[in-house]
Amino acid sequence: MQHKHNTELDATFLDWPVHMQRALDLADSVLTAAPNPRVGCVLVNDGQVISEGWHSAAGADHAEVMALTNAGRDPRGATAFVSLEPCAHHGKTGPCSDALIAAGIVRVVIPMQDPNPEVAGKGIAKMEEAGIEVIMLPDFERAARRLNPGFFRRIEQGRPLVRMKLAMSLDGRTALANGVSKWITNTASRADVQRLRAASSAVLTGIGTVLADDPSLNVRRGELGLSEAQLLNNELNLREPPLRIVLDSRRRMPATAKLLSLDGRVVLYSTAGVEESELSENGNVDRRVAGAGDRVDLQTVLESLAADYQCNEVLIEAGPTLCGAFLQSKLVDELVVYIAPKLLGSDAKPLLELVGITQMSGAPEFQIVETQQLDSDVKLVLKPQENSGFAE
Numbered sequence: 001m002q003h004k005h006n007t008e009l010d011a012t013f014l015d016w017p018v019h020m021q022r023a024l025d026l027a028d029s030v031l032t033a034a035p036n037p038r039v040g041c042v043l044v045n046d047g048q049v050i051s052e053g054w055h056s057a058a059g060a061d062h063a064e065v066m067a068l069t070n071a072g073r074d075p076r077g078a079t080a081f082v083s084l085e086p087c088a089h090h091g092k093t094g095p096c097s098d099a100l101i102a103a104g105i106v107r108v109v110i111p112m113q114d115p116n117p118e119v120a121g122k123g124i125a126k127m128e129e130a131g132i133e134v135i136m137l138p139d140f141e142r143a144a145r146r147l148n149p150g151f152f153r154r155i156e157q158g159r160p161l162v163r164m165k166l167a168m169s170l171d172g173r174t175a176l177a178n179g180v181s182k183w184i185t186n187t188a189s190r191a192d193v194q195r196l197r198a199a200s201s202a203v204l205t206g207i208g209t210v211l212a213d214d215p216s217l218n219v220r221r222g223e224l225g226l227s228e229a230q231l232l233n234n235e236l237n238l239r240e241p242p243l244r245i246v247l248d249s250r251r252r253m254p255a256t257a258k259l260l261s262l263d264g265r266v267v268l269y270s271t272a273g274v275e276e277s278e279l280s281e282n283g284n285v286d287r288r289v290a291g292a293g294d295r296v297d298l299q300t301v302l303e304s305l306a307a308d309y310q311c312n313e314v315l316i317e318a319g320p321t322l323c324g325a326f327l328q329s330k331l332v333d334e335l336v337v338y339i340a341p342k343l344l345g346s347d348a349k350p351l352l353e354l355v356g357i358t359q360m361s362g363a364p365e366f367q368i369v370e371t372q373q374l375d376s377d378v379k380l381v382l383k384p385q386e387n388s389g390f391a392e
Contacts, residue, residue, distance in 0.1 A: 001124055001134045016109060019044055019081040020140050024111075026054040026063070027083045027147050031199040031234050035310035037084055037114075037148040039063040043071060043105075045078040057236035062087065064096040068103050076104030083144055085114040088122035097123040101130040108132055111140035115155045150201070150312030153333070159302040160201065162331055164316040164323060165193060166351060167338040173348035174320070179212065181349075188374040189338040191225035193317075196336065198224060198234070201311035202243035202267075204301075206322040207252050214258045217244045217317065243267055243309060247296045247322065260285065267309070269296045298329050324353040327364070335366065335382040338374070 006017050019042045026040025033039070033055045041063035043051040050073050053066030061069065064086055068075055080086075086096035086108065100108060108127055113120050113136075124134050145152055150161035167185045168174055175181035183190070197203055203217045218241055226234070241264035246253060249271045253260075260266060266285045272292040288304060291297030305311040316326060326332050357363055370381035 001128065001136060003136045003138055006137070006139045015044075015047070016081070016137065017140075019049070019079075020083070020109060020111060020137055021143075022049075022052070023063075023081045023083040024140065024143050024147060026052055029054055029230075029233055030056050030237060031195065032201070032237050032312070033057055033060075034150070034201045034237075034312040035154075036062075037151040040083045041067040042081040043067050043075055043078045044081065045073070045075065050075065050078060056233065057239075060236050062096045065094075065099050068099055074104075077106050078104075079107040079109060080105050081109045083111060083140075083147065085110050085112065085119060085121075086123040086127070087114065087116075087119050088126050095123070095126075097126045101127060101132065105132060107135065109135050109137060111137050111144040115152060117155075148312070149333075150314075154306045154310070154312050159299075159306045160311040160314045161333050162302065162314050162316065162326065163196070163200070163334045163336060164326065164332050165196060165336045165338075166323065167193075167340070168351045169340055169342050169344040169348070171343050171345070171348075172351045173344035174351055175349040176344055177347040177349070179349070181213075184340045184342070184344075185338045186340065186375050186377050188225070189340075189377045189379065191223055192374060192379060193338070194220055194223045195225070196315055197242060198238060200242045200313045200315040202245050202305060202309070202314045204245040204247070204314055204316050205318045207246055207248040207250075208321065209317075209319045210246055210248075210253065210257055210259070212319070215317070216258050216262060218259070218262050218264070240264065242315075243305075243311065245269070245301075245305070245314070247290075247298075247301065249294060249296045267305075269301050269304070271296055295325075298326060298331055302331060320350055320353040323351075324355075327352065328354065330384075333383065335380075337380045337382065339378045339380065341376055341378075 009016055023040040023042045027038040030038055036055060036058050039055045041053045042049060051067045051071035053063040053070060055063045064082060080100055086100060088095050088097045127134055153161040169184060198219045244259050244266045246268050248268045251270050253268055267288060268285060269288050269290045272289050290300040305314060365385040366382035367385050368380055368382050372379040
C-alpha cells in the first residue's frame with residue numbers, strides 16, 4: 001500500500017484531495033451511524049464522479065455499496081474514495097471490500113485504516129490480493145478521526161466519548177432559587193441540544209434530575225431544526241432513539257417516570273446489594289450493577305456502555321452533583337456550554353458542584369475549540385487542557 005501526502009500528488013491526481021474531502025462531507029451528512037462509524041464514498045472514472053454513497057444507519061447499506069448501487073454507469077475501472085478502510089467482515093451487511101472487488105474497482109483511496117480489530121488492515125489486504133491498488137492519503141487522517149471520535153474512543157480505549165451539555169446564565173446559574181429553569185436558553189440553543197441527542201448513542205442523567213424534573217431525554221424530531229432534505233437523509237438513524245441512562249444507586253426510579261413510557265430502552269445503573277423493585281417487570285428497562293457502596297462507579301458505567309451496548313458517544317444532561325463527579329473523575333472529553341445573556345442572581349442554582357480547589361494553579365483549564373452564536377445565546381465547545389485537573 002502506498003502513502004501519498006497531498007504535496008506528493010502529481011498533476012494527474014491533483015483532484016484526489018477534492019474527492020476525499022467530498023467523501024468526508026458525505027459521511028458528515030448523517031447525525032450518526034452508531035455503533036458503526038460514519039463513512040462516505042465517491043466513485044470516479046475517467047476524471048468524472050459517477051456516484052456517491054454514505055452509511056446512513058446501522059443495518060443500512062454501507063457507503064461503498066450505496067455508491068455502487070447508485071452508479072449511473074458501469075463502475076468497472078473506477079477509483080473509490082472512501083473516508084475509512086472498507087470493511088472485510090460479515091456483520092449486518094456483507095464486506096464492502098468484496099463488493100468493490102466484484103464491481104471491478106481498480107483503485108481505492110483512503111485516509112486511514114479502520115481500528116476495529118475485525119477490519120484493521122484486513123480490508124486492505126483482501127483488496128490488494130485481488131489486484132486493487134490501495135493508496136492512503138494520511139493528510140486526511142485527522143479529519144477522518146474527527147468524524148467518528150466516539151467510535152475510535154470505544155474501539156481503541158474501551159469506553160465511549162463523553163460529552164457534557166451545560167446551559168447557564170451569564171453568572172453561571174442553571175435555575176432560579178425556586179428550581180424554575182425553563183427556559184434559560186433560547187429556541188436555537190434547544191434545537192442544537194436536540195441535534196446533540198440525535199447524534200448520541202445514549203443520553204445519561206442521574207436519579208436526582210429524574211425526581212426533580214421528570215425529563216423525557218428523547219429526540220423531538222420537530223425541534224431538530226433540520227431541513228426536509230436533512231431529515232430524509234437521517235430518516236433511518238432517527239427511527240431508534242438513543243438509550244436513556246439513569247444512574248440510580250439506590251433504585252429510587254418511580255414507575256411513573258416519563259422516560260419509562262417513551263419508545264426506546266432505558267438502562268438503570270445501581271450499586272450492588274440494593275433490593276429489586278417493581279421496574280424489574282418493565283420490558284424496556286435493563287438493570288445493571290456498577291460498583292458497590294453509596295455511589296455508582298462512573299468508569300464501570302462507561303465501560304459497560306461500550307461493551308454491552310456498543311455506545312460510541314454519550315451525552316450527559318445531569319445536575320451539578322453528577323456533572324461535577326464526572327469532571328473530577330476525569331471522564332469528560334468535551335463540554336458543550338450554552339450561555340444565555342441573562343442574570344439569575346446569587347441565590348440561583350449553581351452550574352456545578354466542585355470541591356477541593358484551593359489554589360488558582362489547581363483550577364482546571366479548558367481549551368475553547370468552537371464558538372457559535374445561536375441567536376442571542378452563545379455556544380462554546382471546550383476540551384480539557386492537557387495536564388489540567390480535568391484532563392484524562
